[in-house]
Amino acid sequence: MDLAALKTQLKNFVQSMFEEGVLDNQFSQIQALQDSTNPNFVEEVITLFCNDAERIINEINRNLGYQNVDFSNLDSYVHQLKGSSSSIGANRLKLACANLRQASDERNKEGCLQAVQLITCEYCLLRRKFQALLHLERSIVELETNQK
């Protein structure tokens, strides 16, 4: 596939993520910050985000595994995940965090468990799409480098 076609494919792929509400405009802001002086910015941010999100989701699950859930601790983790999601433009994941926040505020353990399932679902979807996105990005970079 040639460079122009790859770029179009990437653009369309990101567009579909906007349309599905998986990503919002904040992600465009991040893309806009990538340039020749920072050619891997998007990949770096995505990588940081995914590592962080996985860490937090694990912590949340661990917290919910206790008989007596420490809800204020849980709240702190949800806040972090919601913040990161917002910063990268992960719209649906951010919304899923709001569910967990609510259940946690209500001290509703069962509600929390359900909300975490949704979060995990959304995260896995997002991660898959990010992986596809990065794959496209890397192919583009490779082609561009070869053309020089």
Added chain:
Amino acid sequence: MGMAIDRDDTQFHVLAVDDSLIDRKLIERLLKTSSFQVTAVDSGSKALEFLGLNNNDADDDEEDEQRDSNTESVSSDEDQDHQDLGLGVNLIITDYCMPGMTGYDLLKKIKKSSSFKDIPVVIMSSENIPSRISRCLEDGAEEFLLKPVQLSDVNKLRPHLMKGRSKDIDSSHKTTSTRLITSGN
């Protein structure tokens, strides 16, 4: 944290404080894109450390004066040391919600410090809580930015930086800086 910072007088130096790794990366990129020199730290106490203030100094200037009168050093020298250690920070931008010391706590400590009270402080938060915003602005924050912070927000910081810079300049060369009064819109 060994750093060789080239003090370029034409560049503004911003100290960014945020416990979130992603947000630190973003704010750093936003600031650098706008040609600011950036130091990013992950906590209020690290910020104070960078400025050369430990928590004790920031809390109690009276204690400082007491100490100064007992030692050889003149208080203005110590102020200068603090300024030098702070490596000419022209603006501090901090997250509000951080474990331990919040951005608000940090704001208070900076404003209580004789060496650093004139450095403009900007607060960022993911939560739009009017009472929080007014409290920060009333207690000395120049601006309150809602996260995620955009490039346009960073551009709003320039007038505050000009103000911070003019304090550095010798009185004989003092320029009048435009004072922007913001109401946390």
